[in-house]
Amino acid sequence: MLKPLDYVSEPEALDSFRVQVRQFLDEQMASTPPSERARSWMGADESFSRKLAERGWLGLTIPQSHGGAGKDYFSRFVLSEELLVAGAPVAAHWIADRQSAPLVMRYGTDDQKSFYVPRVCRGEAFFCIGMSEPNSGSDLASIRTRAERNEKGWLLNGSKIWTTVAHHCHYMIALVRTSGQAADRHRGLSQMIVDLSLPGVTVRPIVDMAGDAHFNEVFFENVQLQEDALIGTEGQGWEQVNAELAFERSGPERIYSSMALLRLWVDEVRAARRSDAGTDCLLGQLLGEMAVLRGMSLAVTQELVNGQSPAVQASLVKDYGTDFEQKVIREIASWLAARPDFEASAELIRTLAYLEQMGVTFSLRGGTREILRGIIARGLGLR
Amino acid sequence: MLKPLDYVSEPEALDSFRVQVRQFLDEQMASTPPSERARSWMGADESFSRKLAERGWLGLTIPQSHGGAGKDYFSRFVLSEELLVAGAPVAAHWIADRQSAPLVMRYGTDDQKSFYVPRVCRGEAFFCIGMSEPNSGSDLASIRTRAERNEKGWLLNGSKIWTTVAHHCHYMIALVRTSGQAADRHRGLSQMIVDLSLPGVTVRPIVDMAGDAHFNEVFFENVQLQEDALIGTEGQGWEQVNAELAFERSGPERIYSSMALLRLWVDEVRAARRSDAGTDCLLGQLLGEMAVLRGMSLAVTQELVNGQSPAVQASLVKDYGTDFEQKVIREIASWLAARPDFEASAELIRTLAYLEQMGVTFSLRGGTREILRGIIARGLGLR
Amino acid sequence: MQNELFDTMDRQLAEICTPGVIREIEAGGDSHRLWGSIADSGFADLMLSEQAGGAGLGWTDAWSVLFAAGRHAVVVPFGSTLFARAVLEQMGQPVSADKSMAVSGFGHIDSQGRLVAQSVNAVAVADELLVQAGETVYQIATSSPFCTLERTGGPACLDANVVVTQPDPIGNLPVGTIASGLGLVLAIQLAGVADRVLSMTLNYANERQQFGKSIGRFQAVQQQITEMSERVYAMRMASQIGARSVNWQPCSLQAALAKSQTSACAARVASIAHAVHGAIGVTQEYDLQIYTRKLYEWARAGGGEQYWAAQIGRSALESQQELLDFTREKMFGGSPPAS
Amino acid sequence: MQNELFDTMDRQLAEICTPGVIREIEAGGDSHRLWGSIADSGFADLMLSEQAGGAGLGWTDAWSVLFAAGRHAVVVPFGSTLFARAVLEQMGQPVSADKSMAVSGFGHIDSQGRLVAQSVNAVAVADELLVQAGETVYQIATSSPFCTLERTGGPACLDANVVVTQPDPIGNLPVGTIASGLGLVLAIQLAGVADRVLSMTLNYANERQQFGKSIGRFQAVQQQITEMSERVYAMRMASQIGARSVNWQPCSLQAALAKSQTSACAARVASIAHAVHGAIGVTQEYDLQIYTRKLYEWARAGGGEQYWAAQIGRSALESQQELLDFTREKMFGGSPPAS
Incomplete structure (x- = not known):
C-alpha cells in the first residue's frame, strides 16, 4: 500500500518571507478585480513574471550556482500559495519555474544547465510543455510528432495541441518520437527543447469560451534543431x-x-x-x-x-x-x-x-x- | 438514441382500487413499526401473501383463464406502489408474481402454464430466481451449475448463491448450463424450474448484517428433474x-x-x-x-x-x-x-x-x- | 410529446438559431433579425387567447416549443416573452406583437424607491422587461432612460442587473405568479438544452478514438454518460410534470418541482459533457460550450434548485398529508387551477 | 505518525479485539474481558497527569492509540474513556482506574428536570456516563436505578438514548468542551476504521476474479477505489490537524474540522467498500460490515459534518480575517490553548 501522508508544520521561519510576498502582491495587484484573479495560474503577464525574477523569486529551489535561490520546497510552497491565493498572473513563467528548470537540472548536460536555468531564474526563458497532439489526447504513447536525426542535429515535423501559454514562451519541451512508430507506444519517445523562434514553428492561439487564449496549437514544419536539443536520454522520454x-x-x-x-x-x-x-x-x-x-x-x-x-x-x-x-x-x-x-x-x-x-x-x-x-x-x- | 420517457397520467379509474388496497394495508399493518416496514420487499410473510391472493391481488396482469385478474400494468403499478410505500412484507410472492408467472406465460408449454400460474395466483407457489453462483458474481455467463440430460429428464448439480427468500419458496427458476463449458459463455444456458422440495436440494440461509436471512445459498446434489423442468427453449436461457x-x-x-x-x-x-x-x-x-x-x-x-x-x-x-x-x-x-x-x-x-x-x-x-x-x-x- | 408543434419549432430554429448566429449575438451583434423571425412564427403568442390573436393554448402545448427553444439554446428571450404576453393579456394590458420581453419574478424596491432586479436572463437583448416585486407588476422598455443595465455573467452572457428609477406599476398579481411562470419556462428550456448536450456527447464518444478504440467503449466513460442520460431523462420528466396546466397559469408546486429538479441536474450534465469532450469542449470554436453555458445560466436564473425545493418542502410539512398522497395530489393529480 | 504507541496498541488490539470478539459483544455477550485487557494496558490513562498515574500526554500522542482503536473497530468506549478521565482529573474529580465511560456533549435537561442524552455512542457497554448540558457536567453510573437506556441503531449497535432522573452535577466546563473532545475522539477513530476498510477493499479487489480478471483491473472499480483512497487519506489528515493540541484540551476549531471532514467522508468510503465487495460484504459472517457500520455510527455520533462545519463557518464569518490567514492561524498555526 501507498505511504500515507502525515501532518507536518510549515516552518515558522518562513513567516517573514510570506509577509514580504504578501506585501509585494498587495501592491502589484491592488487594482486587479476578482474576475481577473480567477484566471489564476492561467493568466500570463510577462512583466509581472520579471518583477518576481528581480526579487529572486523565480527558481527558488534552484541552486545558487545556476542563478536560483537555493531554498527548499517549503519556501516554494509559501511563495506558490501566496501567488495562487492572490490569483497572480503567473502563467508566463510557471511551467519553466515549476518543472522545466528542475527537469534540465536533473537530465541536462552541463552546457544545457548553464544555458537555460539561469535564464529561467532571470525571467528570460519561459517554457511550455508539448504533450498532447490532435489525435492523441490522453494517449500520449501514440504521439506522431517526429524528430529525425540529420547531419545538423534533428529535423522536427508534426504538431502539438492544448499547449498552455505557448504564445508567451521562448521554449517548448516537447515529447516526440525519435524512433519507431506509433504502434511502438512508449518506446522511441524522447524530450526535445524546441526554440519557438526557429523557422518552421507556427503558434496558433486557441480561443476558449471565456474569450481568452491560454491554449495553443503549435506546428513544426521542417524545424531544424541542433544536436543539443535533446534533453536527457534518447528513447527515455516517457520515463x-x-x-x-x-x-x-x-x-x-x-x-x-x-x-x-x-x-x-x-x-x-x-x-x-x-x-x-x-x-x-x-x-x-x-x-x-x-x-x-x-x-x-x-x-x-x-x-x-x-x-x-x-x-x-x-x-x-x-x-x-x-x-x-x-x-x-x-x-x-x-x-x-x-x-x-x-x-x-x-x-x-x-x-x-x-x-x-x-x-x-x-x-x-x-x-x-x-x-x-x-x-x-x-x-x-x-x- | 433511446426512446425518451414521456409523462402519462395514471388512469383515474384506478383511484377506488387504490383506496381498497390502502384500507386493507392500514388494517393489516396497523402495528408494524417503521423499522420493520423498512424491510419492504425484502420482508417475507407467507400468510400476508395468501391474504393478498384471497383478494385476487396476486397475478393481477395474468389472464383470468389462468387464475389471474386480467388487469393491465397500471393496476399492477397502483398495487405495487401501495404495497411498497406501506413497506408490506411482500417478499414471499413478489418474484413469482412479478416475473416468474409472466415468464411461464410467455415461454411455458400449456401444461406448465396451467400447472404453475394458477398456483402463483392462489399464493401456493412462491418462486425464487437462481442466477449468481459462488464464483460467478455478476458474470452470469460463466455459470457452472449443470443440468445433464438423462433418461428421466435432467440431472442437476451445482449451487446458486444470493438467492432471495429461497427458504420461503416452492420453486426456483434457475439459469443453468445444459451444454458446453463455462468458456462458451452465453451459449448452452437454459432455464429450469426446480422444485425445491426434491431430494438433493439444500437451502442454506445466509444471515446479513442486520440479522435477517433474506439471502440463501442453494445446493443441488444429483437432483433429478423431470423432462418438463425445462422452461422455454434449451440453450436460449440467456435471451x-x-x-x-x-x-x-x-x-x-x-x-x-x-x-x-x-x-x-x-x-x-x-x-x-x-x-x-x-x-x-x-x-x-x-x-x-x-x-x-x-x-x-x-x-x-x-x-x-x-x-x-x-x-x-x-x-x-x-x-x-x-x-x-x-x-x-x-x-x-x-x-x-x-x-x-x-x-x-x-x-x-x-x-x-x-x-x-x-x-x-x-x-x-x-x-x-x-x-x-x-x-x-x-x-x-x-x- | 415530440409532436407537430415541436417539429415545426425545432426545424425553424435549426435554420435560424444556428451556433454561428448565437455567437454573433452573444458577441454583441444585432439580435433583431433572429427575434423577428421567431416573432413572425407566432409561437410567442401561443398562450394568448384567440381573441387576442393567439392560439389559446396552455403550458402542456407550450412545453413543445419551449423544449425546442432549449435544444437550440435560443439566446433571445423567447420563452419569457411567450409567458409575459399571456400575463399582460390577463392583466388587461396591451400586448405588443413584436417586442421581446425579459422577465424577473424577484424584483424589489430599494431604499431609494428604485426597482431592482438581479441577473435578469437575456435582458441585454430584450426590448422590454416585466418584473414582479411582491404583488406589484412593472413593465419597462429597456431603452428607457430610467432603466440601466449592468451586465453580469461571462463575456458571452446576456444577463444583467437592472435598476429602474421611477418605476410605474401596471397592476397586481398574487405573489410568486411571475416567478413560477419564468421558473417553468427555464425548466423546460433546461430540459431541452440538456437533451441537445446529451446527443452531442453520445456522438463525440462514438467518434473520438483513443488508445485504439472509441472513447465510448471505456467503462469510465460509459458510467458517466449513463449518469448523464439519467439526469437528462429526469429533466425532461420534471419539465413535463411542471407543464401540466392547460392554461397560461402554472401550477405553483409543479412549476417549483420542474425548476428545482432541472436545476439540480444541470451542472452535472454540463460537467460530464465537458469531461467526455476534454479540452476541445471549452474552445470558442467548438459548439458544445454554447449549450453548456445555458445549462449553468438557466439553472441559476429565476431561483435554483434549493429555492424551489424549499417551497415544496414547506408546503409538504404544512399539509400534514401522507407523503405519497401529497405527491400524487400536488405533483400529479388534480386539475389545473381555474384561470 | 505510525510510531511505537501506535504499534503497541495496534498489535494488542489485533489479538484481543478480533472480529469474533466484536460479534460476541455486539450480540449481547460480556464486554468486560475486552475492556479489562484494554484498561490494564494503561492506554486509557494517556492524558491523565503523571501524578494521577497517567502519561501526561496530549492529543498528538493520543492520536496514535485512537487511530489504532479505530482500525480495530473497538466496540467498548475506549476513546471516550481516555478523554473523560482527563476531564475528570481537570475537574478535580476522582478517576476510577477500571471503569469505562461513554460520553455525550449534547445533553439537556427536559421539562421534567431529567437529564436526556440522545444516541450516546457505546453506552450500552459503558460502566459510566459523562454528559455535558450547557456548562454543567454530570457523571452517572449506567447501572444506577435513576438511569434508563433505550437502544437505538441496528441490532448490533450499542448506542442508546439515556434518561437520568435526579441528575447530580459534578461541576462546570466551558460550553462545548466535552462535545469537542468527543468529536475529536470519534474523528480519529473514523480515520482509523476508514484505513482498515480501504485495506480490506484493496485486498478483495485484487483477489476477487470476475470476467476472467481481478475486479481491481476494471476501470469503474479503479475509479471508485481511487475516490475512496482520497477520502481515507483526507480523513487521516483531518484527524491529525484536529489532534495538534499537546495537552488534554482540544483546540475547538481544529476538532470541529476533524469531526466535520471525517464525517463528511465516512458514508462514501463505506458505500464504495460495499459496492466493490458486492453481496458478500453485507453478510454477517464476512468481516467488512463490522468496520463499515462504525463508519456510519461514529459519523453520526456527537454531531456530524454539517454541525461542526457550521461552527467553523460562523467563526470565519465573524473573524473578518482573510480566508487563507484564517485557515493558517485557526487550523494550522498557533499554539494549543493553555490548560
Missing part, C-alpha cells in the same frame, strides 16, 4: 515525463483555483451580514476541506524535501483538490441560486460565470481524471 | 433471462425502499414543528426527485401496456431510482447529525441504521450498478 509529474502535481495549484470566487463571496456575505445555518455550514465545509488539502499538499512537500518523488501521492492530492476546486464553484452557484433576493454584485456573478465555464478544465489540465485515477489505482497496488 | 429483466426493473421497487424512513422522519419533524430553510429544502428535494422517478416509472408502465419491452429505459429508471433511495438514507442521516439536539425517537434511529446498513444492497440486487450502466450505455448507442 522522464513521468518523473516530471511529481513536480507538476505536487503544488498547491490544485487547491486554490477557485479562491478568487470564495474570497469575494465571503466578502459580500460579510458585508450583507448574512449568517444563517446554511451559509455557516457551507463556508465551514469549504474551509475544512481546503485546510485538509493544504495539509496534504504540505505533506507532499515534505516528501520532496526528503528527496522522495511522491508522484502517486501528488496525483491523489491533485485529484481530490480539483474536485474541491470544482465543488467551490458548484456550491457557491447553488447558494446564490437558493437566494434570488441576495444582492450579489455583478463582479461576483462575473467571477462565478468565468469559473463555471472554465472550471471543467481543472480536471483536464495535467491529465484527465480517468488517466490520473488509473495511475493512483496502480500506485495503491491494484493489479 | 430469456434478459427479456425477464424488463419486468424486474420496470416497477416502483426502485423508488420506495427508503420510504419508511422518509415518512417517519417527516412525522417527527412535523411533531417537533421544525421548519427551517435546510429542512424545507431537503424535503422538497427528496419529494421532487421521488415525483420525477414516479413519473418515469409510470412512463415505463405505459410502454408495457403498449406491449413494448422497455428493458433499457427500465434499467435507467432503476439506476436513477436506487441512487435516490440511497440518497434519502444519506441525507436524513446527515440532517440528524447536523442537529444533535433534535430529539429523534429510538425507532427513527433504528430505521435509519437498518437502511444505512442494507441500503448498499439497493444497487446490488438485480444487477450491480456497473453492469446496469454498461447495459444502459449500449442501449444509448455507445459502441
